[in-house]
Amino acid sequence: MSAATAPVTARRPAPRTLRLAAWTLLALAVVVSLAGASPATLWARLFFGVVLLAGVVALAGLAGAWPQVIAAAALLLLVVAQRAVQRPVTEPPSPQWTRPLQGPEQTVQQTVALPLGTPAWERLWQRAAGAFVYVCARSPLDAADGLELVANDVSLGTITEAQAIGPRPGPTFVGFYRIPVARDLLERQSPARLSLRRLPGATPRAIPICGTFSYRPSAGPESSRYFDGAGWWLPGPAQGGRFTVEVRVEDATGRPIWVTY
Amino acid sequence: MNQTSHSLSTAAHGATGMVGKTLAWTATTARLMARAVASGRSQESRPEGEAAGAGAAAAAAGAPEADTTEAVSTSGASTVLETVRETDSDRAGGGAASTQWLTSARDGRHHQPAPPGAPRPRPSAPLTAAAVATAGSALGLLLTGPVEWIESWRNQADLFLSLWILLFVLSLAALWTAGAVLRAVRREAPAAPQDAAAPLPRPRVLGAWAALLFVICLAELLSHSGTRNGFLASSRPESGVEAWTAADGYATLLDGVPAQGDGLFLLPMLRTFLDEGAPGPSEYDRRAGHTYLVALLQRPLGTYWGFAALNLLAWWGAALGVWWLGRRYWPGTLVPWIASLFVATGGGFVFMGAAPQPHAVAFGAFVLLLVLAESLAVWESRPAPAAGIKLGWATGAAGLIYFVHFPALLYYWLYGLAGGRARPRLLLTATAVAVALLFVWQGYAAVLLGLTFAGGNNEYAGEAVRSWLTLAARGPEALLGQLHGGSLRGLFAGAFPYLYWVLALLGLLRSPARSRVWALAILVAATLPAIAFTTRFQLPRLAYFAYPAVYLLAAAGVAALASWLGGRSRPRRLLIAAGAVLVVAALANADLAGSQRFNVWFHYGMGNTW
Numbered sequence: 001m002s003a004a005t006a007p008v009t010a011r012r013p014a015p016r017t018l019r020l021a022a023w024t025l026l027a028l029a030v031v032v033s034l035a036g037a038s039p040a041t042l043w044a045r046l047f048f049g050v051v052l053l054a055g056v057v058a059l060a061g062l063a064g065a066w067p068q069v070i071a072a073a074a075l076l077l078l079v080v081a082q083r084a085v086q087r088p089v090t091e092p093p094s095p096q097w098t099r100p101l102q103g104p105e106q107t108v109q110q111t112v113a114l115p116l117g118t119p120a121w122e123r124l125w126q127r128a129a130g131a132f133v134y135v136c137a138r139s140p141l142d143a144a145d146g147l148e149l150v151a152n153d154v155s156l157g158t159i160t161e162a163q164a165i166g167p168r169p170g171p172t173f174v175g176f177y178r179i180p181v182a183r184d185l186l187e188r189q190s191p192a193r194l195s196l197r198r199l200p201g202a203t204p205r206a207i208p209i210c211g212t213f214s215y216r217p218s219a220g221p222e223s224s225r226y227f228d229g230a231g232w233w234l235p236g237p238a239q240g241g242r243f244t245v246e247v248r249v250e251d252a253t254g255r256p257i258w259v260t261y
Numbered sequence: 262m263n264q265t266s267h268s269l270s271t272a273a274h275g276a277t278g279m280v281g282k283t284l285a286w287t288a289t290t291a292r293l294m295a296r297a298v299a300s301g302r303s304q305e306s307r308p309e310g311e312a313a314g315a316g317a318a319a320a321a322a323g324a325p326e327a328d329t330t331e332a333v334s335t336s337g338a339s340t341v342l343e344t345v346r347e348t349d350s351d352r353a354g355g356g357a358a359s360t361q362w363l364t365s366a367r368d369g370r371h372h373q374p375a376p377p378g379a380p381r382p383r384p385s386a387p388l389t390a391a392a393v394a395t396a397g398s399a400l401g402l403l404l405t406g407p408v409e410w411i412e413s414w415r416n417q418a419d420l421f422l423s424l425w426i427l428l429f430v431l432s433l434a435a436l437w438t439a440g441a442v443l444r445a446v447r448r449e450a451p452a453a454p455q456d457a458a459a460p461l462p463r464p465r466v467l468g469a470w471a472a473l474l475f476v477i478c479l480a481e482l483l484s485h486s487g488t489r490n491g492f493l494a495s496s497r498p499e500s501g502v503e504a505w506t507a508a509d510g511y512a513t514l515l516d517g518v519p520a521q522g523d524g525l526f527l528l529p530m531l532r533t534f535l536d537e538g539a540p541g542p543s544e545y546d547r548r549a550g551h552t553y554l555v556a557l558l559q560r561p562l563g564t565y566w567g568f569a570a571l572n573l574l575a576w577w578g579a580a581l582g583v584w585w586l587g588r589r590y591w592p593g594t595l596v597p598w599i600a601s602l603f604v605a606t607g608g609g610f611v612f613m614g615a616a617p618q619p620h621a622v623a624f625g626a627f628v629l630l631l632v633l634a635e636s637l638a639v640w641e642s643r644p645a646p647a648a649g650i651k652l653g654w655a656t657g658a659a660g661l662i663y664f665v666h667f668p669a670l671l672y673y674w675l676y677g678l679a680g681g682r683a684r685p686r687l688l689l690t691a692t693a694v695a696v697a698l699l700f701v702w703q704g705y706a707a708v709l710l711g712l713t714f715a716g717g718n719n720e721y722a723g724e725a726v727r728s729w730l731t732l733a734a735r736g737p738e739a740l741l742g743q744l745h746g747g748s749l750r751g752l753f754a755g756a757f758p759y760l761y762w763v764l765a766l767l768g769l770l771r772s773p774a775r776s777r778v779w780a781l782a783i784l785v786a787a788t789l790p791a792i793a794f795t796t797r798f799q800l801p802r803l804a805y806f807a808y809p810a811v812y813l814l815a816a817a818g819v820a821a822l823a824s825w826l827g828g829r830s831r832p833r834r835l836l837i838a839a840g841a842v843l844v845v846a847a848l849a850n851a852d853l854a855g856s857q858r859f860n861v862w863f864h865y866g867m868g869n870t871w
């Protein structure tokens with residue numbers, strides 16, 4: 001039988017060769033990971049490259065030589081992708097910030113679109129005991145501070161510590177204030193407009209009003225506004241934020257069953 | 262025993278109010294437990310491992326059914342396990358296990374009287390611990406001091422169960438340790454080697470099952486991502502727990518997707534691994550291994566889905582790992598299959614799957630360590646070369662993800678001691694390597710990266726231990742007050758709904774001794790850290806490390822139920838098992854129907870409410 005007609009038998013690599021290949025791939029992965037990195041990143045990656053990546057490859061070796069090669073190759077692929085793909089970690093919008101209300105010319109305004117007239121809204125009120133506006137501001141607040149809440153152009157009075165609700169780690173931390181609002185007043189305008197302002201003659205100290213990020217504003221990204229006396233600032237377009245002024249419908253136990261902003 | 266319970270009953274009849282109730286509890290429970298201990302002697306009359314091993318080994322060798330003995334599960338009409346009886350045709354077919362299905366009454370195992378001159382049976386450690394816990398809990402109800410809350414039956418029952426859990430776990434660990442010391446003093450031979458697991462199914466079946474588990478895990482993750490993630494959803498005001506969170510709950514936006522709020526604090530470390538920023542100290546310095554792994558996935562998948570994908574891989578790995586462990590400890594039964602489905606639909610994984618947190622990865626890592634310990638033959642007379650170093654390395658590496666090293670190291674020791682298979686030198690090596698690795702990271706990162714390992718999550722473990730010592734110094738009233746405030750019953754019912762516990766209890770009763778001890782070792786090892794933390798937090802997610810034991814035992818319970826209710830009809834038995842799996846899976850998915858109850862319980866525990 002000539003060499004040309006001899007049956008071709010595929011030669012399988014020996015397990016030892018495969019294992020050597022796996023560790024070579026891993027070493028390559030660690031080198032790729034470290035090359036050109038800043039010192040802090042280099043040290044951090046080096047530690048976990050040795051501890052975790054080598055551990056994964058060793059662990060895969062218990063399942064056999066091929067799984068070990070596959071694991072090492074997968075890790076190399078991930079490391080190469082880490083270096084090659086440009087996708088920086090985006091900074092999330094701040095979950096907690098404040099803007100001060102200092103004088104009567106400044107206003108925080110939150111517009112809320114309620115699902116008025118829908119079956120869901122009616123069903124909600126079958127279980128509801130009342131609606132409340134939740135405002136987050138820095139404590140403490142007293143009547144002299146003159147922080148007034150207005151709902152659909154009707155004043156709900158000044159906010160004081162008597163309406164404070166929820167935990168505050170300290171007396172000057174931010175926290176919620178809970179102000180009752182009648183259903184018919186809430187439904188008087190659509191969308192409902194909630195405003196915070198300082199009464200004339202109030203103490204001159206600034207009262208920080210909390211803001212957070214905005215995910216699903218009921219009246220769109222521009223529903224939260226701040227008037228500084230000269231112009232409007234919109235935290236939605238500016239930083240993906242909103243003022244923490246919310247409408248909560250609660251049941252008889254005081255548990256919120258529906259919350260919107 | 263009878264005299265004791267009789268006098269307690271008599272006393273209870275004459276007493277009134279709180280004391281009377283307590284004495285009534287004591288009398289009833291003492292009677293029940295005494296009976297259980299007495300019967301337990303005959304159920305676990307041999308050294309652990311031998312009981313199941315003898316029967317299984319005989320069966321695997323093709324012994325006639327009548328010769329197959331099994332020292333467990335004797336009272337019912339049927340058993341969980343399929344006796345692995347090989348027929349000639351099976352052996353001709355490659356020696357695979359004769360069937361994967363459940364047994365019927367005909368297959369039940371029966372006691373054989375002990376041969377004359379046989380060594381005196383030892384009392385069962387778990388049953389003795391249960392008896393101690395029951396008596397101690399009943400007594401504990403009398404030691405609360407003058408507190409109003411103890412007048413309520415609900416609070417009494419809660420305290421009784423919490424105290425029972427604590428005493429059972431501590432007693433069992435102590436009994437196992439004492440037993441191991443006794444064996445060492447008597448120079449008894451180590452326990453017999455473990456039985457070989459049943460042969461693997463055909464690659465096609467295995468591949469299909471792995472694919473099915475992946476699809477289920479993926480579907481659960483996708484259906485619980487974003488605002489539907491349980492960790493996030495249960496923090497919203499509508500859940501009725503948090504009074505400080507805004508409408509979106511304790512959240513942040515990662516790539517525009519709402520995610521559990523703590524994810525925000527992992528970003529500086531993530532940026533360090535991605536070379537986007539300088540490192541800075543955080544509450545999560547000890548969990549940097551998790552962030553490193555996320556950094557490998559962040560570029561191709563983005564930040565939110567990088568976290569989620571790593572969770573998914575760990576989740577899937579956990580399902581496969583539990584299947585593998587189930588095959589080993591409940592060979593030739595439906596148990597591994599059912600248990601792996603429990604993992605794929607498990608409440609803890611569903612809750613954590615889309616959270617940018619290390620918990621799901623840690624749950625997966627824990628099972629990986631259990632598998633690794635078996636693969637390295639840690640419990641055998643001839644472990645793999647350098648098994649202690651390898652196991653320690655893996656444990657330390659997993660400890661850099663989350664607190665995995667606590668339950669893992671406890672498990673190695675407890676199961677080693679309980680099963681009479683402890684190789685102290687190997688376990689010491691594993692422990693030393695694991696702990697050393699954690700400390701090496703701390704020193705390395707402090708010097709080279711400027712991390713401080715201080716504050717918040719970095720210090721909770723030390724704080725928890727100190728709190729317990731302070732409580733112990735203040736006396737039983739303080740301890741019982743802690744158990745009332747930080748109900749262990751509420752903690753574990755939060756981690757696993759009651760239905761799991763009922764099924765697991767059934768499975769415990771119907772499982773072979775070896776599997777039972779193994780599962781109890783995991784249960785004790787996983788619950789101890791969660792119990793320790795209750796002085797600071799109720800953390801059902803820490804108790805969830807018990808899931809390999811709970812799910813496998815619950816699966817054994819389902820298998821037993823299917824066997825009883827399904828009779829001789831295999832389709833009916835399968836239908837019952839499938840129905841049970843669907844029911845428990847529904848609990849983990851109740852939030853999709855609008856109920857956050859199970860998420861809230863998993864997040865915060867049930868407290869002492871019922």
